[in-house]
Amino acid sequence: MIKQISVFVENKKGRLARITEVLGQSGVDMIALSIADTTNFGIMRCIVSDPDKAIALLKAHDFTASTTEVIVAEVVDKPGGLSYVLELLDKAEISVEYLYSFVRTPNENALILFRVEDIAAATEVLKEGGVKLLDEKDVYGI
Amino acid sequence: MYWNKELECMDREQIRALQGKKLQATVKKVYENVPFYKKAFDEKGVRPEDIKSVDDVKYLPFTMKSDLRDHYPFGLFAAPQSEIVRIHASSGTTGKPTVVGYTARDISNWAECLARTFTCAGGTKDSVIQVAYGYGLFTGGLGAHYGAERLGAATVPTSSGNTKRQIMLMQDFGTTILACTPSYALYLAETMEEMGVDHNLLKLKAGVFGAEPWTEAMRNEIEQRLGILAIDIYGLSEIMGPGVAADCEYKQGMHIAEDFFLAEIIDPVTLEPLPYGQKGELVITTIDKDGIPLIRYRTRDITSLHPEPCGCGRTMVRMDKVLGRSDDMLIIRGVNVFPSQIESVLVEIAEVSPHYQIVVDRVDNSDTLEVQVEVSAEMFSDEVKRLEALRRKIKAEIHSVLNIGVEVTLVEPKTIARSEGKAKRVIDNRKL
Numbered sequence: 001m002i003k004q005i006s007v008f009v010e011n012k013k014g015r016l017a018r019i020t021e022v023l024g025q026s027g028v029d030m031i032a033l034s035i036a037d038t039t040n041f042g043i044m045r046c047i048v049s050d051p052d053k054a055i056a057l058l059k060a061h062d063f064t065a066s067t068t069e070v071i072v073a074e075v076v077d078k079p080g081g082l083s084y085v086l087e088l089l090d091k092a093e094i095s096v097e098y099l100y101s102f103v104r105t106p107n108e109n110a111l112i113l114f115r116v117e118d119i120a121a122a123t124e125v126l127k128e129g130g131v132k133l134l135d136e137k138d139v140y141g142i
Numbered sequence: 143m144y145w146n147k148e149l150e151c152m153d154r155e156q157i158r159a160l161q162g163k164k165l166q167a168t169v170k171k172v173y174e175n176v177p178f179y180k181k182a183f184d185e186k187g188v189r190p191e192d193i194k195s196v197d198d199v200k201y202l203p204f205t206m207k208s209d210l211r212d213h214y215p216f217g218l219f220a221a222p223q224s225e226i227v228r229i230h231a232s233s234g235t236t237g238k239p240t241v242v243g244y245t246a247r248d249i250s251n252w253a254e255c256l257a258r259t260f261t262c263a264g265g266t267k268d269s270v271i272q273v274a275y276g277y278g279l280f281t282g283g284l285g286a287h288y289g290a291e292r293l294g295a296a297t298v299p300t301s302s303g304n305t306k307r308q309i310m311l312m313q314d315f316g317t318t319i320l321a322c323t324p325s326y327a328l329y330l331a332e333t334m335e336e337m338g339v340d341h342n343l344l345k346l347k348a349g350v351f352g353a354e355p356w357t358e359a360m361r362n363e364i365e366q367r368l369g370i371l372a373i374d375i376y377g378l379s380e381i382m383g384p385g386v387a388a389d390c391e392y393k394q395g396m397h398i399a400e401d402f403f404l405a406e407i408i409d410p411v412t413l414e415p416l417p418y419g420q421k422g423e424l425v426i427t428t429i430d431k432d433g434i435p436l437i438r439y440r441t442r443d444i445t446s447l448h449p450e451p452c453g454c455g456r457t458m459v460r461m462d463k464v465l466g467r468s469d470d471m472l473i474i475r476g477v478n479v480f481p482s483q484i485e486s487v488l489v490e491i492a493e494v495s496p497h498y499q500i501v502v503d504r505v506d507n508s509d510t511l512e513v514q515v516e517v518s519a520e521m522f523s524d525e526v527k528r529l530e531a532l533r534r535k536i537k538a539e540i541h542s543v544l545n546i547g548v549e550v551t552l553v554e555p556k557t558i559a560r561s562e563g564k565a566k567r568v569i570d571n572r573k574l
Contacts, residue, residue, distance in 0.1 A: 004524075006522075006524040008517045008522055008529075008552070008554060009554070010552075010553050010554045010557065015554070036526045038526060038530060040533065040551055040552060041517075041529065041551075041552050041553075043524060043525075043526060043529070045524065059519075062554070062555045062556040063554065063555070064517045064518065064519055064521075064522045064554065064555050065519075065522075066519065066522055066523075066524060068524040097525060098525075115524075
């Protein structure tokens with residue numbers, strides 16, 4: 001199970017800097033990152049090298065943070081690569097809550113993170129479609 | 143000009159004597175008709191016949207807003223329901239409103255008080271009085287309305303809102319006196335300027351403004367921008383509604399209608415009466431009311447009383463503008479708001495007691511209310527739509543409880559300032 005950490009962020013100057021500072025000083029490495037924002041607030045979502053340590057650190061610094069289970073899939077890094085994966089999910093009527101891509105990758109393929117309601121069903125559909133899914137070991141060590 | 147010279151300019155000794163007589167009758171009435179008061183008097187060991195003069199009021203027990211709530215809805219009424227002709231209500235500290243009932247005589251006395259107020263504003267039977275206070279459970283609209291009719295003025299019940307139509311009617315009907323909240327008066331002035339309506343071409347001469355706290359600076363601004371005399375009116379629904387006291391043209395404090403209301407100032411901590419001139423909590427006994435007479439009602443409003451003669455010739459004691467509250471009640475756009483009401487909504491939604499802060503401000507002459515809520519782990523969701531839904535739910539629930547618009551902001555934990563570990567609940571940035 002790949003754990004993503006999510007942190008509540010007020011739309012206020014310096015808040016993201018503070019979060020990354022807390023993680024950085026403790027040697028937690030950020031592997032992938034995305035921010036969802038509204039006019040009022042934002043949610044910072046990220047994959048880190050040690051999610052449990054990151055959560056404990058953030059809570060100790062009074063941030064509201066939680067973990068969410070996600071899927072990380074290897075997608076061929078060429079036009080139509082992501083479209084193929086999304087079509088598999090679409091046909092199975094699995095809707096994607098959100099997705100974002102990794103910056104770093106272990107090989108020439110792109111890495112895409114998916115958040116779906118039904119992880120088990122999505123895992124099955126993607127595997128059947130020949131999509132390579134990464135496990136915890138693969139991801140946290142990137 | 144006076145509406146009722148004999149009473150309004152009565153010698154102070156005579157006023158005290160009249161109040162004493164009316165107090166005795168009131169004490170007897172509530173002791174015999176309201177079980178709550180019989181119990182309260184018995185517990186204090188005071189009997190109606192112990193009250194010989196107005197000075198003896200200090201022996202009587204206090205009445206609190208919570209007493210009205212505890213006897214919701216009609217438990218403190220002294221008149222049988224067949225005698226009640228009107229019921230008003232205002233928001234209370236929890237879900238239940240504070241309810242008051244009036245007999246036909248109460249309504250008539252109330253109209254008398256407002257007729258005096260409108261006369262103070264220069265009103266006569268030739269006046270056209272536009273009542274832009276809200277009509278409904280709130281006492282403002284109907285209270286002013288009956289007073290304007292008693293005066294014999296042409297009364298225009300526009301109620302609040304629909305500002306451009308208010309201005310059109312003001313022009314077309316030749317309104318001479320406007321009755322509304324001071325912030326709405328300024329909003330009207332602003333809208334007129336935007337519409338290019340020159341106030342000098344209106345017949346407007348005066349305004350009777352109240353139902354919310356306002357300053358002398360605001361009075362000056364209204365007087366200048368509308369070119370009128372602006373007088374302050376005080377009241378609260380528990381006691382009657384607007385018209386308990388009002389300024390005269392000298393604007394040296396609001397004359398209390400002492401033939402209906404016995405006013406005292408107490409120290410809100412020791413509860414001891416304070417002499418004239420000293421600042422404290424205003425306590426009112428209704429000495430000529432049938433529906434729901436109240437003994438020593440603690441208004442929670444901080445002010446002081448001045449009995450010295452006034453240039454207008456009226457002898458009734460004057461109260462200063464209300465300087466603040468001895469509890470945490472806020473008045474926002476004329477609506478009574480207690481932080482506990484907001485807290486109970488949050489507890490219900492979040493199922494925990496969240497940290498929150500209420501920020502009140504005045505933007506473009508209108509009060510704004512913002513509630514900041516710290517997002518706890520229990521409330522947090524990784525999905526924007528869930529958090530947005532939570533925010534909107536809090537907003538809607540607070541709106542339905544308070545009946546005024548509110549902005550809700552989700553903030554990070556521990557970002558609301560705490561003093562001695564406790565969050566400061568209210569920040570009032572209004573310059574009053």
